[in-house]
Structure formats: structure tokens, C-alpha cells
Amino acid sequence: MTAARPRIVAISQARMTSTRLPGKVLLEAAGKPLLAHHLERLSRSPGLDAVVLATTVNAADDPLAERAAALGVAVFRGDEHDVLGRFAGAAAMAGADLVVRVTADCPLIDPDLVGALVAAFLAGRRETPxxxxxxxxxxxxxxxxxxxxxxxxALDEAARLATDPAEREHVTPYVYTRPERFRLGEALRPGTEPSKADPGETHRWCVDEAADYELVRRILEALYPVDPRFGWRDCCRVLREHPDWLDINRSVRQKTLH
Known part of the structure; x- marks a missing residue:
């Protein structure tokens, strides 16, 4: 008898009260909010059984819950500051065996790349350990x-035992900083995933500040009307055609762990 296939659920976190760009995931590009682009793209990822939006119980986040529900995406609402607890609650609600963690400020997320990550992880689950x-x-x-x-x-253990504020906010540090406790795979790099992608480029496509939004808006408006199922290499191509766009958010720095 073969073991049952695990239930794989992608959980995306979002809130309206972002400190650097409040309400960013409901900003529009190519005719729809960034959140809709993100959830629709994520939902196309091969290997996923469900997608859940994990937002907060704050009234300010009602529009996020409503938008996700309108797209047919399940919603879990929890504590604003305990993001780890929110993910654990969402995973329990969805009956997940494996959890894909993403953030809703990534409207250009690539479904095939997420699918490659899932496939690589499933292969690693067949190894010992x-x-x-x-x-x-x-x-x-x-x-x-x-x-x-x-x-x-691993997620449930982290939710039970993590005490460091950064571990509660960023969800996975409790796991990936404990190689003696968990088996960590080598991060998926360009050329190692099944699609044999070209080497990646050092671009910034997440939306934390107004400059990020301007760049992502331009990419979406260049690609989405032509092919809504565009991939990350199409984004790279557009930026090669418009190299000056890279200057739009070049000065933005990524937020790091506390």
C-alpha cells in the first residue's frame, strides 16, 4: 500500500497596515488590485490543493478578506503581530500536511516556480531522513x-515553542535556524529546478514602497494584457527592453529580521 499524497496548502499573508506603504496590496495595476494578481497567479501553481489568505482580525483588513473570498480563496484571520500563530491557524483550518509560505506583496509570483519548489520538496520527502x-x-x-x-x-512545533519576536513575525526562522532539529534542503536556484531556468537577475519585484509599486505596475501593464499567464523570465525580458525601469526602485532596501 502506498502512502496517501500529502495535502499541500499555500498560505499567503497580507494586512492593510503596512508601515512603509499602507494598503499596498489593494493598489491597482492592469485593471485589478495587486492582491488579485497575486492570488490568481498563486492558485495556478502545480501541486497545490488549496490557497489560503492569512490576514488579521482588524476591521481595516475586512477589504482583504472580502476580495479573497470573491476570488474563491479561503481566509483565516488572526493576530496582527503573531504571524506565526496566524499561519499555524490557517494550516489547521485548511487541513494542510505541507505548507507553502508566500507573502501577498509579491504580485509577480511565478506559478511554475512555486510548482517546482513543491516538486523538489516532495522528492526530498522520499529521502531518508x-x-x-x-x-x-x-x-x-x-x-x-x-x-x-x-x-x-515543523510549523506547529514552531508555533508552540518560538518565543523570539522575529520568529513570531517572520514565521520560518525557528525552523531554518535549527539544522540540528530539522532537515533543511539546499535552496532552489536557477538551473536546478525542473524547468532549467536561465540564471536569475538581481531585480526587486516585491512591493514595500511606492517605488516598488511603480516598477511592478509597469511590468504588469506591459505583460498582463498580452498574456495573463506570463512567467518570471518574461518580466526579465521586459526589463531588458526597458533598462531604465531598474532605476525606479534601485534605492529601496529589503527589510531584514530584527
Missing amino acids: PLDYLSIDSARYPRGLDAEILTRA
């Missing part, structure tokens, strides 16, 4: 394609 955690290498891919996958057991 099995993988507990795997991520996309955000230093080698454009920032904004970020995704991580971990077991529900």
Missing part, C-alpha cells in the same frame, strides 16, 4: 518570487 524545509533562493532569483515550503509538523 525526509526534508522538513525548502525555499527558493531569494539571493539568486529576483526578489518577489520568494516561497518556502515546510511540513505542518
Whole structure:
């Protein structure tokens, strides 16, 4: 008898009260909010059984819950500051065995790349000992394609035991900083995923500040009307055609762990 396939759920976090660009995920580009682009793209990822939006119980986040529900995406609402607890609650609600973690400020997330991450993790789960955690290498891919996958057991342990504020805010540090406790896979790099992608470029496609939004808006408006199913290499192509666009958010710095 073969073991049942694990239930794989992608959970994306979002809130309206971002400190640098409040309400950013409801800003519009190519005729729809960034959140809609993100959730629709994420939902196309091969291997996923469900997608959940994890937002807060704050009334300010009602529009996020309403937008997700209108797209047919399940919503879990929890504590604004305990993002780890929110993810654990969302995973329990969805009955997840494996959890893909992404953030809703990545409207250009690539479904095929998320699918490649899932496939690589499932292969690692068949090894001895099995993988507990795997991520996309955000230093080698454009920032904004970020995704991580971990077991529900690892997520639940983190939610029970993590006490450091950074571990509660950023969800997975409890796992990936404990290689003696969890088996960590080598991050997925360009050329190592099944699609044999070209080497990544050091671009920034997540939306934290107004300059990020301006760049992402231009990319979406250049690509989405032509082919809504465009991939990350199409984004790279557009930026090669418009190299001056890279200057738009070149000065923005990525937020780091506390």
C-alpha cells in the first residue's frame, strides 16, 4: 500500500497596515488590485490543493478578506503581530500536511516556480531522513518570487515553542535556524529546478514602497494584457527592453529580521 499524497496548502499573508506603504496590496495595476494578481497567479501553481489568505482580525483588513473570498480563496484571520500563530491557524483550518509560505506583496509570483519548489520538496520527502524545509533562493532569483515550503509538523512545533519576536513575525526562522532539529534542503536556484531556468537577475519585484509599486505596475501593464499567464523570465525580458525601469526602485532596501 502506498502512502496517501500529502495535502499541500499555500498560505499567503497580507494586512492593510503596512508601515512603509499602507494598503499596498489593494493598489491597482492592469485593471485589478495587486492582491488579485497575486492570488490568481498563486492558485495556478502545480501541486497545490488549496490557497489560503492569512490576514488579521482588524476591521481595516475586512477589504482583504472580502476580495479573497470573491476570488474563491479561503481566509483565516488572526493576530496582527503573531504571524506565526496566524499561519499555524490557517494550516489547521485548511487541513494542510505541507505548507507553502508566500507573502501577498509579491504580485509577480511565478506559478511554475512555486510548482517546482513543491516538486523538489516532495522528492526530498522520499529521502531518508525526509526534508522538513525548502525555499527558493531569494539571493539568486529576483526578489518577489520568494516561497518556502515546510511540513505542518515543523510549523506547529514552531508555533508552540518560538518565543523570539522575529520568529513570531517572520514565521520560518525557528525552523531554518535549527539544522540540528530539522532537515533543511539546499535552496532552489536557477538551473536546478525542473524547468532549467536561465540564471536569475538581481531585480526587486516585491512591493514595500511606492517605488516598488511603480516598477511592478509597469511590468504588469506591459505583460498582463498580452498574456495573463506570463512567467518570471518574461518580466526579465521586459526589463531588458526597458533598462531604465531598474532605476525606479534601485534605492529601496529589503527589510531584514530584527
